[in-house]
Amino acid sequence: MTRTKPVLILQLRPEDDTSDNEFASILKYGQLDIADTHRIRIEKNGIPAIRLEDFSAIIVGGSPFDISTPANEKTPIQLQIEQDFQHLFDQVVARDFPFLGACSGNGLLGSYLGSPISKRFGEAVGIVDIQLTAAAKDDPLLQGFPDKISVLLGHKEACDVTPVGATLLMTGDACPVQMFRVGQNVYATQFHPEGDAEGFTLRIHAYKHHGYFKPQEAEQLIEAVSRAPTPWAQKILQRFVERYRTSA
Secondary structure, three states, X not given: OOOOOOEEEEEOOOOHHHHHHHHHHHHHHXXXXXXXXXXXXXXXXXXXXXXXHHOOEXXXXXXXXXXXXXXXXXXXXXXXXXXXXXXXXXXXXXXXXXXXXXXXXXXXXXXXXXXXXXXXXXXXXXXXEEEEOHHHHHOOOOXXXXXXXXXXXXXXXXXXXXXXXXXXXXXXXXXXXXXXXXXXXXXEEOOOOXXXXXXXXXXXXXXXOOOOOOHHHHHHHHHHHOOOOOHHHHHXXXXXXXXXXXXX
């Protein structure tokens, strides 16, 4: 019996509990078993040598790193990770290899493609309504979606503009670049398609001194992210996995 190639999960979170929860959420909403994946935490040693031929797709999660931080203020591991992603994207973009980057993955891909990354369009932690563009109607991950969906997010920086050559799929009032696609198979979201109230509660506690919000706002934000589910955002992750695992 032919076995489907695993999905490569690259994670950048330094905290064990937030990293483990993020991985569990990717499994849950991507409808994946652990055996269907190959997980690498790259926050300590960067990205090892990878053969794209060994995997059906790549999913990249979030992190507390900011691309817009001046280079002389970045840690050695952050500089290494950013350089490693440059090399990875050389392969992924050139080959139009299935890729889904969320939050940090969005910024890393946007930066690679030449979009300025700044704090101009940062958004507070919470549930936000964003809109699908006309191009999204024909995208295989978004067909049949309503014109507007709710998503979980929280970020200090974002792409200032849609990267040159990319297709904008979702936009928001406070942050215009919420989801884009490069080629036919390379995707990025500023929001968290794996996000849910449990995961965001963990992240609020973990990052309340990282500048995303005032520490005294933590309990209010936990209440806010618990008010409603975000099933359409999670369906993006489900459809991405379904599309590329079955075609491997």
